[in-house]
Amino acid sequence: MNNRMRGYCYLAAAMALVGSTVAASKIIGTGLPPFTATALRFAIALPCFALLMALTGARLPRLERRDWLLLAVQAIAGSVGYTALLIAGLQRASAVDGGIILGTLPLVSAAIAILLLGERPGKATLAAIIAAAFGVWLMMRHSAGQGGARSLAGNALILGAVLCEGLFILLNKRLRQPVAPLALSTLMTGFGLAFSAVASVAEAPWNLDLPAPAVAAVAYYALVPTVGGFLLWYAGAARVNGAEAALFTALAPVSAVALAAGLLGESLAPAQLAGMACVLGAVLMLGGSGLRSRGRRLRAGPAAAGEQAPSGPSRG
Numbered sequence: 279m280n281n282r283m284r285g286y287c288y289l290a291a292a293m294a295l296v297g298s299t300v301a302a303s304k305i306i307g308t309g310l311p312p313f314t315a316t317a318l319r320f321a322i323a324l325p326c327f328a329l330l331m332a333l334t335g336a337r338l339p340r341l342e343r344r345d346w347l348l349l350a351v352q353a354i355a356g357s358v359g360y361t362a363l364l365i366a367g368l369q370r371a372s373a374v375d376g377g378i379i380l381g382t383l384p385l386v387s388a389a390i391a392i393l394l395l396g397e398r399p400g401k402a403t404l405a406a407i408i409a410a411a412f413g414v415w416l417m418m419r420h421s422a423g424q425g426g427a428r429s430l431a432g433n434a435l436i437l438g439a440v441l442c443e444g445l446f447i448l449l450n451k452r453l454r455q456p457v458a459p460l461a462l463s464t465l466m467t468g469f470g471l472a473f474s475a476v477a478s479v480a481e482a483p484w485n486l487d488l489p490a491p492a493v494a495a496v497a498y499y500a501l502v503p504t505v506g507g508f509l510l511w512y513a514g515a516a517r518v519n520g521a522e523a524a525l526f527t528a529l530a531p532v533s534a535v536a537l538a539a540g541l542l543g544e545s546l547a548p549a550q551l552a553g554m555a556c557v558l559g560a561v562l563m564l565g566g567s568g569l570r571s572r573g574r575r576l577r578a579g580p581a582a583a584g585e586q587a588p589s590g591p592s593r594g
Contacts, residue, residue: 285517289526292510295503297533300368300376301541302495302503303361307369309492312362313478318493319361320471322500327464330505336460345453353469356446358477361470363439371432374544377534378417379436381557384527384564385410386444394448406560413556416549463508528561 306315330336341349368376385407391397399407418433450462457465515523535554538544 281517285514286526288510288514289518289523290514290529292507292514293526293529294533295507295510297377297380297530297535298537299364299499299503300373300380300534301537302499303365304368304373304376304538304542305495306492306499307365309489310365310486310496311478311481311483312365313358313474314481314483314486315365315492315496316358316361317471317474317478317483318496319500319504320357320467320474322497323504324464324467324471326501326505327460327467331460331464334460336458338461338465339455339457341453341455341457345455348449348453349457349465350469352446352449353466354473355442355449357466357470358474359442360439360446362474362477363435363442367432367435367437367439369432371429371436372544373538373542374535374546374550375417375429375433376436377531377538378550378554378557379414379433379440380534381528381531381554381561382410382414382437383440383443383530384524384561385557386440387447388564390441390444390448395451402563406564409563410557410560413553413560415553416556417553419549459508459512467504524564525562528558531557 310318331338364376388399388403389407392399392403414437418430514526531554535546535550539546
């Protein structure tokens with residue numbers, strides 16, 4: 279197996295693990311409240327990232343006050359907000375719906391960049407966003423007919439989780455000094471633990487039972503998709519270009535829906551399959567646009583083709 283193919287395998291495995299967080303969150307939500315589960319997840323993951331930093335000789339960055347504030351806001355949105363909203367949403371909605379909505383992240387990030395950063399979208403980007411929105415509408419229309427207001431509220435919470443993740447990506451672009459992925463994951467996990475632990479006080483975790491399946495799902499979420507996904511994503515991203523790596527994000531919703539059907543026994547309705555097809559098509563359309571753009575930059579000259587690997591499961 280050559281180096282590029284090995285990179286593809288690493289990226290595919292990383293995105294399959296990211297997709298599995300939907301099934302894990304569904305199990306967590308049956309036994310633990312959102313902020314308590316989020317705090318427990320970060321409490322398990324933080325020592326692992328600290329150990330990785332010690333083994334690799336990585337150091338925490340020296341940043342200005344503004345950047346530290348941005349990192350704190352990123353942790354509230356992308357770490358605590360994403361995890362807590364995903365768990366809360368899946369307490370009300372199906373894991374199949376959650377997986378489909380998770381797949382809109384690249385499109386939501388592009389829409390946030392257009393609305394808040396004033397970026398000028400190309401025709402392919404606009405078409406991808408419209409296709410993804412139509413797919414989510416199909417899926418939510420089905421949910422309204424099946425689960426009523428409770429299911430719609432759950433889908434709205436999951437979409438809120440995706441928006442939080444999109445804000446994380448946006449805020450990361452605002453940092454004056456870039457932070458290395460391992461240091462960023464460690465900081466986000468530490469900040470996330472602090473913020474979620476404070477928020478969990480309202481849930482009185484000391485009075486809660488700790489069901490074994492929910493605790494096991496939290497441990498899985500912390501160790502396998504968070505830490506393992508980080509290692510796999512950046513091992514893969516080091517072997518391929520950024521636009522190629524971005525295409526593999528389409529595997530996350532496929533993994534999520536497959537596990538929801540196979541592991542949790544949820545049914546797949548035609549409207550949900552159509553919605554997923556629209557979302558996946560939109561992500562591939564966006565990725566294909568990125569590949570064509572990179573090809574034009576390469577033809578323009580080496581200096582114009584510089585790129586970074588896209589953010590993967592770097593902060594969990």
